[in-house]
Amino acid sequence: MCLCLCCVVFIFLILIFYMKMMMGSSFPEEVLEHVFSFIERDRDRNAISTVCQSWYEIERWSRRRVFVGNCYAVSPVILIKRFPDVRCLELKGKPHFADFNLVPEGWGAYVDPWIEAASKAYPGLEEIRLKRMVISDDTLKLISKSFKNFKVLVLSSCEGFSTKGLAAIAADCRNLRELDLRESEVEDLNQSSGHWLSRFPDNYTSLVSLNIACLNSEVSFTALECLVGRCPNLRTLRLNRAVPFDRLAILLRRAPQLVELGTGEASDLRPDVFSPPDVFSNLLGAFSGCKELKSLSGFWDVAPGYLPVVYPICPRLTSLNLSYAATIQSSDLIKLASQCQNLQKLWVLDYIEDLGLEELAASCKDLRELRVFPSEPFGAEPNVLLTEQGLVSVSEGCPKLHSVLYFCRQMSNEALRTIARNRPNMTRFRLCIIEPRTPDYLTLEPLDVGFGAIVEHCKDLRRLSLSGLLTDRVFKYIGTYGKKLEMLSVAFAGDSDLGLHHVLSGCENLRKLEIRDCPFGDKALLANAAKLETMRSLWMSSCSVSFGACKLLGQKMPMLNVEVIDERGPPDSRPESCPVEKLYIYRTVSGPRFDMPGFVWTKDKDSALGLS
Amino acid sequence: MSNTSENPKPSSSSAKMTLKTSDNELFEVEEAVAMKFCTVKQYFEDEKDSDVAARGSTTVIPLPNVHSAVLATLISYGKKLPQSNAVADNHEEEETKKKERKKYEQGLLKNLMPGELLDLISAANYLDFKEGLEFFNQALADHIQNKSVEYVRKFFGIKNDYEPHEEEKYREEYAWAFEGVDED
Numbered sequence: 015m016c017l018c019l020c021c022v023v024f025i026f027l028i029l030i031f032y033m034k035m036m037m038g039s040s041f042p043e044e045v046l047e048h049v050f051s052f053i054e055r056d057r058d059r060n061a062i063s064t065v066c067q068s069w070y071e072i073e074r075w076s077r078r079r080v081f082v083g084n085c086y087a088v089s090p091v092i093l094i095k096r097f098p099d100v101r102c103l104e105l106k107g108k109p110h111f112a113d114f115n116l117v118p119e120g121w122g123a124y125v126d127p128w129i130e131a132a133s134k135a136y137p138g139l140e141e142i143r144l145k146r147m148v149i150s151d152d153t154l155k156l157i158s159k160s161f162k163n164f165k166v167l168v169l170s171s172c173e174g175f176s177t178k179g180l181a182a183i184a185a186d187c188r189n190l191r192e193l194d195l196r197e198s199e200v201e202d203l204n205q206s207s208g209h210w211l212s213r214f215p216d217n218y219t220s221l222v223s224l225n226i227a228c229l230n231s232e233v234s235f236t237a238l239e240c241l242v243g244r245c246p247n248l249r250t251l252r253l254n255r256a257v258p259f260d261r262l263a264i265l266l267r268r269a270p271q272l273v274e275l276g277t278g279e280a281s282d283l284r285p286d287v288f289s290p291p292d293v294f295s296n297l298l299g300a301f302s303g304c305k306e307l308k309s310l311s312g313f314w315d316v317a318p319g320y321l322p323v324v325y326p327i328c329p330r331l332t333s334l335n336l337s338y339a340a341t342i343q344s345s346d347l348i349k350l351a352s353q354c355q356n357l358q359k360l361w362v363l364d365y366i367e368d369l370g371l372e373e374l375a376a377s378c379k380d381l382r383e384l385r386v387f388p389s390e391p392f393g394a395e396p397n398v399l400l401t402e403q404g405l406v407s408v409s410e411g412c413p414k415l416h417s418v419l420y421f422c423r424q425m426s427n428e429a430l431r432t433i434a435r436n437r438p439n440m441t442r443f444r445l446c447i448i449e450p451r452t453p454d455y456l457t458l459e460p461l462d463v464g465f466g467a468i469v470e471h472c473k474d475l476r477r478l479s480l481s482g483l484l485t486d487r488v489f490k491y492i493g494t495y496g497k498k499l500e501m502l503s504v505a506f507a508g509d510s511d512l513g514l515h516h517v518l519s520g521c522e523n524l525r526k527l528e529i530r531d532c533p534f535g536d537k538a539l540l541a542n543a544a545k546l547e548t549m550r551s552l553w554m555s556s557c558s559v560s561f562g563a564c565k566l567l568g569q570k571m572p573m574l575n576v577e578v579i580d581e582r583g584p585p586d587s588r589p590e591s592c593p594v595e596k597l598y599i600y601r602t603v604s605g606p607r608f609d610m611p612g613f614v615w616t617k618d619k620d621s622a623l624g625l626s
Numbered sequence: 627m628s629n630t631s632e633n634p635k636p637s638s639s640s641a642k643m644t645l646k647t648s649d650n651e652l653f654e655v656e657e658a659v660a661m662k663f664c665t666v667k668q669y670f671e672d673e674k675d676s677d678v679a680a681r682g683s684t685t686v687i688p689l690p691n692v693h694s695a696v697l698a699t700l701i702s703y704g705k706k707l708p709q710s711n712a713v714a715d716n717h718e719e720e721e722t723k724k725k726e727r728k729k730y731e732q733g734l735l736k737n738l739m740p741g742e743l744l745d746l747i748s749a750a751n752y753l754d755f756k757e758g759l760e761f762f763n764q765a766l767a768d769h770i771q772n773k774s775v776e777y778v779r780k781f782f783g784i785k786n787d788y789e790p791h792e793e794e795k796y797r798e799e800y801a802w803a804f805e806g807v808d809e810d
Contacts, residue, residue: 041744041782045751048759052767060801062770065778066787080804087803096800550802603800 043068047076056081078102083550085123085147086575089604090131101140102166103132107147109553109598110503111528113171116555116596118581120611123147124174133160141166148172154179158186166192176201177231181210188215192223192250202231209234214241223250227276227312232256243268249306252276255314260293266300274333275304277312297323311335318346328353332380335361337387344370344398352377358414361385364400364421371404375411384408385419391448402429409436417442424455425482430464434471443468444479450506450531453483460484466491469499479503489513493520501526511538518542528553535593536563540570547573551600555579559597562590567599568617575602578615585615644686651694652686659704660687664754689753696742696749699734700758706730707757735765740781743769 050073053059063073079102082088093100107123125147132139139161149172157164164187169175177200183193211234214221221241226233233256242248248269253262257278266272297320301307307327313336321342331354336342340363342350347362348370354360357378364386366374374381386404390397402425408415409432416439425447434440454461461482469475469492476498480488484507492499493516500523508514515538517527527549535558546552546567561578564585568576578585579596606618641657645666661667669687689697706727708720738746743766750758770778779786 041748042751045747045759045763049747049763049767049770052764053771055771056805058771060805061773061775062778064775064788064801065782066784069784081806082803083806084803088800092800601802603803 043072046072050076054079075099080104082106084600084602085125085128086604086607087550087600087602090128090135092604094131094135098135099138100132100136101138102143103128103136103139103141104143104145105147106145109146109528109551110526111530111553111555112146116530116553118579118611118613121579121614122607122609122611124609125149126153129153129156129160133157137161138163140164141168143168143170144172145170146172148174149179151175151179151182155182158182161187163189165189166194168192168194168196169198170194171197173199176203177210178203181213184210184213185215188218189220190218191220191247193221194223194225194250194252195228196225196252198228200229200231202229209237211241212237216244219244219246221245222247223274224248225250225252225276226254227252229254229256235261239264239268245269246271248272250274250309252311253278255279259316259320260297263293263296263300266304270303271306272304273306274309275307275311276335277310277314277316279314294320294323298326302326305330307331309333309335311338313339313342315341318342321346321350324350325353329355332356333359335359337361337363337385339363340365340389348373354378356380359383361387363387363389364398365389366404367399368401368404368407369399371400372407372411375407379412380414381408381412382414383417384412384415386421387419388421388446388448391421396423402426405429406432406436409433414439416440419444419446419479421446421448423448424452425461425464426454426456427459427461427464427467428454428456430461431467434464434467438471438473440468440472441474442477443472443475444477444503445481446479447481450481451483452481460487462488462491466495469495474498477501480507481505485509486513486516489516493517496521496524498523500524502528504529504532506531508532508534511535514538515541518545524548525550527551529555529557531556533558536560539563540567543567543571546599547571547601549601551598553596553598555596557597558593560591561585561588561594564594564597565590565617573601573603574599575606575616577610579613580615581613645697646686646688647692647694647697648690649694651697653694653697653701655701656705658709659701662704662707662755662757663700664756665752668754691752692749693745696745699742699746700749700753700755703734703758703761704755731761740769744782 046069050059050062053062059073059077063070074096075098077097078100080093080097080100081104082093083106085105085107105125105128107125108117108121111117112121123146125144126149129142130153133156137160140163142157143166149169154175157167167183167190180193180200183190209232214237222245224241233254235257238257242251242265249272251265251269251272252274253276255278259278262277266275301323304327308330310324310327310331310333316339318341328350334351334354334357336347343365344367347366351357351360351362351366351370352373355377358380359382360374360378362385366386371386386400400422402422405418405420405422406429415437418440422445425445453459454464462485465478465480465484465488469478475496478492478496478499478501480503486509489508489512492502496502499521502517502521502524504527511534513532514529514534517524518538519542524545529552534554539559540563564576564578567574577598578594579598580594582588582595585592585594606616610616610619642654643657643660643666645653645655645660647653666687708723743762747759747762747766750762770781778784
């Protein structure tokens with residue numbers, strides 16, 4: 015009897031335990047879906063999808079926003095199979111070094127097959143964001159016809175399309191909110207049907223964001239003014255150089271609710287006898303009326319005399335991009351920047367000089383991101399008084415500064431050490447000393463120790479770009495301390511394969527590595543082949559990797575596409591020991607690609623072309 | 627005279643309802659708050675005969691799936707929400723109430739045991755308490771973000787049903803393709 019009771023109790027406890035275990039996985043599906051809807055970061059969504067099989071299913075059916083970091087890492091078929099109901103698609107194509115013209119024309123990154131597939135699988139698609147991809151007018155037309163609720167099109171550093179494609183988007187995307195062409199190359203096809211902007215229907219009023227800053231072509235001001243005037247929710251307007259600065263006042267008065275503005279060109283505008291005196295007051299009044307304006311850019315050829323028109327809004331500005339303002343020199347830059355006490359992001363030319371940066375450090379205590387671009391990158395001699403001191407000042411004065419891109423001509427280990435100690439919260443540090451292999455100007459030593467200090471002190475550093483004279487030693491530091499480093503850019507650095515080996519074997523979180531003109535060869539690459547499968551991609555150009563090693567790597571690692579990019583002709587027409595021009599290795603689950611041009615070779619090329 | 631929650635009534639209305647939990651505790655709740663639980667609201671709309679006052683004070687609505695401790699919290703949260711039958715506040719009063727609610731919400735989450743959050747969500751789902759679900763589901767999402775897969779499994783009491791090595795690796799294999807690294 016006692017034994018029976020014990021058994022019953024025991025079974026009861028097991029049941030309770032089992033029910034508790036099952037309770038979690040039987041949490042109502044619609045509730046889980048609701049919870050998942052608050053989870054947006056890719057990493058978190060990927061994590062929850064691996065909790066158990068039912069969560070994987072719920073997650074994949076409810077994922078609305080998909081990001082694909084390399085368009086050749088997966089295929090449209092794989093994407094659609096896993097995520098059947100996507101509303102927002104983001105794709106990246108060419109490797110980053112394409113920005114420096116290192117990727118030959120015609121390499122790839124065609125988005126057409128993706129959109130073709132999406133047009134059938136995702137009729138509810140609302141957003142497409144592309145970076146460094148090639149998109150045709152036909153595809154733009156397909157987008158405008160296929161997705162009835164299409165809202166957002168962002169084309170960042172894209173090419174292959176013209177104003178004809180833009181006209182199709184304008185004419186047929188009734189629900190369009192955002193059209194952002196940042197840094198893209200757009201061909202101007204002078205259309206008889208009128209300017210593409212006038213293709214937005216008269217009853218179209220839903221525009222929220224328009225960025226046409228990169229367009230080289232003329233813009234119909236009438237069409238623009240009409241569009242701006244009838245869209246009450248317009249928050250972002252980035253104009254191109256074809257829009258005259260003095261007519262800006264008209265647009266601002268039509269849209270005083272603007273939050274982000276990119277001005278047009280002002281080359282004809284000079285505050286002198288030839289310019290009507292009320293242009294200045296008109297602009298000043300218009301800017302004063304924009305109470306929500308927080309971000310400014312553009313300023314092509316603006317005469318410094320007109321800068322005060324923006325003074326009323328300076329205290330509210332959080333973002334200022336003056337990287338195209340080649341006519342604004344140091345003293346005016348200082349006057350402008352010192353009024354922007356709430357500035358968080360500043361992109362500026364090196365005309366700001368050390369003095370300007372010192373003033374910035376004193377006035378803009380909320381600064382988080384600074385980019386200083388070179389005004390004359392190809393000049394042999396410095397044209398401005400910008401040195402390492404400017405960056406040191408900002409690192410001292412701006413406690414929230416965590417993202418830096420700095421072009422300069424001199425640097426020292428001491429300065430780098432100071433910057434590292436001042437800003438251990440640095441997450442992105444890109445230093446570009448213009449002349450390759452420039453040593454520490456004080457000691458003539460390599461800058462190994464300086465960059466070593468950066469990686470040692472900045473424990474959350476995710477992105478690093480190196481420059482100057484560097485030996486294998488700097489890579490040892492990076493491998494030792496750069497544990498959170500995800501992206502590394504290297505040029506004209508190192509002595510031997512040991513440098514590459516330190517990085518590949520030490521940086522646990524490395525995802526993207528891009529290298530040019532370094533003496534890195536086969537040994538380190540082959541020894542760390544397995545590491546490459548944990549990364550998104552590796553780019554190496556003008557290094558010492560042989561064709562033989564590439565072949566071997568391709569054979570050894572089936573989950574990698576090893577692309578040899580060589581414009582000298584087929585690599586097998588040269589000895590196997592011959593170094594390849596460029597090498598792009600990336601992880602993929604979709605196998606070899608079939609859209610390779612003649613100058614790209616992979617181990618599967620012959621079979622891909624149907625040749626034996 | 628119909629008595630739906632759309633009819634504006636003075637907030638000092640005596641219309642109350644009684645809710646009975648799974649552990650047989652009785653809760654007297656103002657109608658305006660109880661009507662936020664759509665399951666309760668539905669219960670009433672299914673029985674539309676008697677007039678307000680009588681109905682409110684006599685009927686006991688059974689909630690066999692909700693424990694008293696959980697219901698207490700949900701009622702408390704429901705009271706803090708803007709009441710549909712309250713006199714309209716001016717902007718200032720609205721802002722003050724919003725701040726108070728935020729403070730209350732923060733305090734509530736701070737004192738909550740992890741398992742209690744799951745119980746609250748289950749109950750809010752059963753009661754079809756939309757505002758409650760919105761709030762607690764967001765809190766749950768915040769809680770499981772940035773956590774390891776093992777933690778999430780343990781929290782929910784979920785067994786890993788992937789075959790060791792095989793299926794999980796297969797599924798994980800694609801995760802990296804859908805992960806961001808850096809803006810550039």
